[in-house]
Amino acid sequence: MSAMEKSGTAVQPQEFHQDIAAKWFLMSSVSYFAIVAIIALIIAAKFVWPEFLGSIQYFTYGRMRPLHVNGMLFGWLLAADIGLSFYFIPRLCGVKLWSEKLGVATAILWNIIILGAVFALPAGYQKGLEYADLPTPLAVLVVIAWLMYGFNIFATIYSRKYEQMYVSTWYLMATILWTAFVYLTGNFATLFTTGVNQANLNWMYTHNAVGLIFTPAGLAVAYYFIPRTSNTPLFSHKLSMVGFWSLAFVYVWTGAHHMLHGPITQWLQTISIVFSIMLLIPVWAVVYNFIASMKGQWHQLGENVSLKFLMSGTIFYLLTCFQGPMHSLRSVNAIVSKTDWIPGHAHMAVMGAFSFFAMAGVYHVVPRIFGTKLHSETLANWSFWLFLIGGLGMFTSLWLGGFWQGWQWSTGNIKFIDTVIALKPVWVVRLLSGVLIATGIYTFMFNIWSTALGTKLPQGESAAV
């Protein structure tokens, strides 16, 4: 029996929880997902038509890209993970959220930050550090919002009814703790350094934004919703501990692998490579646990949209985390680094794995907290297939294109501009894939908003959780 079975089984009816903070975060995250999808399409279109919106400075590529990255990471994904955690942490602890009011205040502040970014970044107020592009005043607000969120979650956990904490609870606690320091490093410590020293701190942040913010937050979501939506116990509590503690030790060492062959100390590059390879341990422990939990339950995927997203997300997680360690090998890195392969890889991690987990959670949670039924199962299925096909189209076209470009560079006798012209068909495929993904996002948003605004089911009839 998993800890979740012991501690998290439905003992309180849905009405016990208010879920107001969860509603705020989830509904705004879904809306930002749709808004930032437009930015994503604009920048994909610019690769095909470089003059598109080209002479308006606010829409130039170099200003749209940070808006796309920050909007998707903080406006959609992190906000969705926060909203989902406001749902599952109280349930795993058997108590109400410590303060719904504080949660709503956090959501309002979060919205102010994202709206601030929507205006500041196109206006050229970017700090100039990748992933830490938000200007310092907004970054300070992020820190405040994070303290409010962390306090609320930890206060809930410290007042819990069940002594044993389920794996989702550890992953989320770790997300909150590590994010605090990772974010401070990337956004503030960097400001007191220059050159390579700053780059090293920047990559420590960038890499751990994925590894110690989005990974543990996403895995917390997946560890909760895979057993929950399939009504199946987790395969192994012990294995989940192996995965967690190996991640906790290994991840933070790998930042310098973003500068392989570059102007940064050799031994630091080598350390980052060694630890990047070790990342296979936490990843395979987690993926084995997820897949083994599904044993004898795979038929459920046919009728369960959340489970479709969760298990495809698991496969993408496995693939992206196999690519990562392989990219860090010097010989592979010499070909793929700085090419279009890298955005292909990054999108599989953040969209293919962690956004899939978050969407699964949103599809499961929104009908329950609003006391309604999912507006349309058919549309939900459509959104899944649009995401899957669009995603695969984007990932594979960028990998192939990037690999091809890397080989061309390494010949040493093809002019740079010719390697750009060669990639034009790839960027057309990426734009078309982007249109599919964006259609998936709009289908998802429409379905979720219609569910939230739908007719309330009579009390007691909503699914008990």
Next chain:
Amino acid sequence: MLSKTDKNATLFIVVALGLFFIGGLLTTVLPPLLDKSWSKPFENNDPSKGPTGKLVQYTPLQQKGYEIYIREGCKYCHTQQTRTLLSDVTSKGAGSGWKGVDAPVSTPDEFVYDYRQTFGTKRTGPDLSRVGGKYNRQWHKAHFNNPRDLVPGSIMPPFPWIANNPDELDALVAYLQTRGRAKNWRPDNDYEQ
């Protein structure tokens, strides 16, 4: 000990942060203490040790151009690092070499005065770590106005609000001309102004 962390939240916090700080401090605080090239500006007067030259502080005009480079997010498409790879040093292919001379490899001591690191992760356009002196102001003005006029097939966006603003254009070009110039890497000194 780890087996108790799923019951004791405080123990969990201590261990999770402890493991994080081991790797975090050893990979961020320790390296600059051990490798002085991260903080000591490049200077070499001995031709037998590679390119000679000296890294100097940015002038106010160059600094203004640097800030424009950051404002426009140029680093999202242009790297600034000549890596230890043929693809990067060559003058015959897609590298930063120029007119028959291969580019010297970038070293940490060339970036000591950079208030924002511009190494970049994506090379959609060519690397700029040795662009200083390759093109003159006139070329840059025409290129910022419409890159495709000079480089057919380019997908770089036009920047008319810079090309048509002499103050910004001068500043940005002044910044670009500094890139890679700490190392005096062209034997014939054939740098453009």
